[in-house]
Each structure stands twice: as C-alpha cells, then as structure tokens.
Amino acid sequence: MSYRIPLFDLNYGPEEVQALADTIRDNWISMGPRCEAFEREFAALLDAPYALTVDNCTNALFLALRALGVGAGDEVLVPSLTFVATVNAVRYVGAEPVFCDIAGPDNLCLSPDEIEAKITSRTKAVIVMHYGGFPCDMRRIMAVAAKRGLRVVEDACHGPLSVWEGRRIGTIGDIGCFSFFSNKNISTGEGGMMTFRDQALFERAKLLRSHGMTTTSYQRAGGHSTQYDVIDLGYNFRMDDLRAALGRVQLQRLPKDLEQRARVRGWYESRLEGLPEITVPFAGHNGFVSNYIFVVALKEGGAGRRDRVRERLHAQGIQTSVHYPCAHRFSLYRERAGHLPWSEFASDHLITLPMYSKLTEEQVCEIVDTLKQVVVEP
Numbered sequence: 599m600s601y602r603i604p605l606f607d608l609n610y611g612p613e614e615v616q617a618l619a620d621t622i623r624d625n626w627i628s629m630g631p632r633c634e635a636f637e638r639e640f641a642a643l644l645d646a647p648y649a650l651t652v653d654n655c656t657n658a659l660f661l662a663l664r665a666l667g668v669g670a671g672d673e674v675l676v677p678s679l680t681f682v683a684t685v686n687a688v689r690y691v692g693a694e695p696v697f698c699d700i701a702g703p704d705n706l707c708l709s710p711d712e713i714e715a716k717i718t719s720r721t722k723a724v725i726v727m728h729y730g731g732f733p734c735d736m737r738r739i740m741a742v743a744a745k746r747g748l749r750v751v752e753d754a755c756h757g758p759l760s761v762w763e764g765r766r767i768g769t770i771g772d773i774g775c776f777s778f779f780s781n782k783n784i785s786t787g788e789g790g791m792m793t794f795r796d797q798a799l800f801e802r803a804k805l806l807r808s809h810g811m812t813t814t815s816y817q818r819a820g821g822h823s824t825q826y827d828v829i830d831l832g833y834n835f836r837m838d839d840l841r842a843a844l845g846r847v848q849l850q851r852l853p854k855d856l857e858q859r860a861r862v863r864g865w866y867e868s869r870l871e872g873l874p875e876i877t878v879p880f881a882g883h884n885g886f887v888s889n890y891i892f893v894v895a896l897k898e899g900g901a902g903r904r905d906r907v908r909e910r911l912h913a914q915g916i917q918t919s920v921h922y923p924c925a926h927r928f929s930l931y932r933e934r935a936g937h938l939p940w941s942e943f944a945s946d947h948l949i950t951l952p953m954y955s956k957l958t959e960e961q962v963c964e965i966v967d968t969l970k971q972v973v974v975e976p
C-alpha cells in the first residue's frame with residue numbers, strides 16, 4: 599500500500615539530477631574527485647579535522663573498531679535501543695557487545711551511569727548512539743572514557759549537524775560514523791562518512807577502506823602513480839563519485855532542511871502537549887538538532903496496545919515505525935543479554951511518526967488528531 603502520509607519523503611530536486619548527469623558526463627563514476635570534495639565539504643561543515651567517505655555506516659562502524667585495534671577478547675559497551683548494525687559491528691571484529699540501558703523514557707540515549715557500571719577489565723571501547731540526533735551526555739561519557747582508558751565511537755547516523763555544547767556530534771569521540779541511507783538526513787541511496795580528530799587513525803581507516811593499498815585507481819588513472827603496494831588486510835568499503843555527487847548537493851540542502859524539521863517538531867510538540875496518554879521524549883530540548891525522526895511514547899499498555907495504535911494509523915494512511923526493537927531481545931543476542939528496563943519499555947511503547955521537511959502544518963494536525971482519536975480506542 600502507498601501511504602497518504604509516509605514516514606519519510608526525499609527532498610531531492612533538479613540539482614541532484616544535474617549532479618548525477620554532470621558526473622556521468624565527466625566520465626569518472628567510481629571513487630574520485632567528487633568523493634574527495636564531499637569529504638572536504640563535510641569536514642568543513644562539521645568542523646571535523648578529517649572525514650572519509652565509505653559505502654555505508656555499518657562498514658564505517660566496523661572500520662572504526664578495526665582502526666582502533668578492538669578485537670577478540672575485548673568488550674565494547676553498546677546501546678540496545680539502536681539499529682542492530684551498531685551491535686553487529688562489535689561482533690565483526692570478534693569482540694563482545696555489552697548492552698547498556700538508556701537514561702530513561704524522556705532521554706533515549708545511553709545512560710552514563712550504566713556505562714560506568716558495566717566497565718570491566720576487558721572493556722576497550724564504547725559506541726554511543728545519538729538517538730534521533732539528540733546528543734548523548736558526552737560530558738560525562740567522555741569523562742568516564744578518559745578515566746577508564748576507553749575509546750569512544752559515535753554512531754552519529756541520526757545526527758549530521760546536531761550540536762552538543764557548541765560542537766557537532768560525531769566530532770567529540772575518537773571516530774564519528776554517519777549513514778546516508780535513503781531515509782537519513784543526507785540521502786545518497788547507500789553511503790556513509792567517518793570523521794576523525796586524529797590523523798593517524800584517519801590514515802589507518804583510509805588504508806583499510808580500500809584493500810590496504812597504497813594508491814587509488816583515480817591516482818593511477820591520473821598518472822600520479824603507476825604502482826601500489828598492499829600493506830594491510832583491507833576491504834572494499836569505498837563510496838563512488840555518483841553517490842558523492844548526490845551527497846554534496848544534499849549537504850548544501852542540509853542546514854535549511856534541518857531548520858524546517860525543527861519547525862515540524864515544534865508543530866508536533868505544541869499539539870501533543872498535555873495529551874494524557876502520550877509523552878514526547880526529548881520534549882523542549884533547546885539545542886540545534888537534526889530531528890532525524892519524531893517519536894512519541896505511550897505511557898502504558900505495552901507492545902500490544904502500541905501495535906494496535908499503529909495499526910489504526912496505518913488504516914488511516916499514516917505510516918509509522920518503531921525505532922527500535924531492542925537489539926538484546928533479538929534471537930542472535932538473547933542469550934548474552936541482561937534486563938534493560940528503560941530500553942525495553944521504550945521499545946514496547948514508542949511510535950515513530952512521519953518526519954521530513956516537506957511535511958505541512960496541516961498534515962501534522964491531521965496526524966495528531968488521528969492519533970488522539972485512535973489512542974483512546976480500547
């Protein structure tokens with residue numbers, strides 16, 4: 599079925615079409631000058647010392663852990679209320695994910711207390727995920743990491759340009775990882791970016807991104823070099839210039855797109871205020887954030903009631919989602935999981951409502967009115 603009001607809508611225009619056409623006309627479509635330009639522009643916009651394009655964020659997270667030397671026998675602290683890729687990346691390097699709870703029903707980001715409580719002598723790193731683009735408590739998390747010698751990877755998939763204490767998320771820990779999957783704030787179909795503060799880490803990730811080879815095909819095609827050596831066991835995690843061309847246009851659109859999303863969030867928040875059945879996590883947050891998604895939580899009733907509410911919205915042509923089913927309750931992770939009360943509560947009560955910059959005030963009104971109606975049905 600196609601929805602009257604979908605969960606997400608692309609903000610593409612003629613500029614994206616033109617950028618693709620120009621790339622094809624220039625006759626270089628794999629990783630090349632457009633990837634490099636995208637990296638420079640992304641780094642400049644976020645004020646990150648280094649940025650590296652990759653093929654997706656799942657591989658970015660894996661590459662981050664590899665570059666940091668996390669491996670077999672190590673433990674990595676992770677949220678459970680995240681997309682499962684955050685957790686899988688830990689397994690790819692042979693390390694053990696240790697699930698930590700979120701702060702609570704109003705703040706769906708990792709709890710610094712949980713992080714501190716779950717550190718053992720084997721803990722090597724923590725992956726924080728800035729839920730919906732709302733920053734984790736990086737002051738406390740960075741302090742704990744410094745005190746206990748942990749590396750910090752930021753899964754910043756939800757938050758390009760979100761601000762934490764004057765800095766962009768993804769530039770605070772050791773490595774930031776971003777996704778440009780079609781429904782993200784920057785859409786290139788598939789794609790991702792890594793950001794670094796440290797040059798050596800950046801160089802290592804760059805080498806591993808492309809087979810551990812010392813030169814790229816673009817450098818060789820340009821006659822800058824004719825040979826290469828392979829000095830580490832690398833991968834093919836490259837972006838291509840077609841996606842980079844889309845990403846550069848999307849990056850230009852981003853600031854205005856996020857301003858409009860903030861307006862959409864404001865419409866939602868004012869209309870949902872005081873509704874007895876529902877809370878709005880992060881309500882009233884006053885920093886600049888990406889508003890990647892807009893979620894509400896039922897106050898009670900569990901997953902069964904939540905699913906009935908979603909079903910009724912679906913019947914009215916309004917698409918919703920759940921961000922996320924807890925990773926620690928998936929079959930793959932169940933046996934190593936403890937009890938994470940707030941993550942489980944959130945997972946059973948959250949509903950993701952439509953959020954994108956083209957959404958009109960009338961549509962937000964309609965979504966909220968429909969929600970108000972269906973949430974009181976038995």
Ligand SMILES: Cc1ncc(COP(=O)(O)O)c(C=O)c1O
Nearest residue numbers: 654655656681683684755777779
């Ligand atoms: C929080 C989070 N982490 C990781 C990923 C994985 O990103 P990608 O689809 O680019 O591999 C996603 C994308 O859905 C995500 O939302």
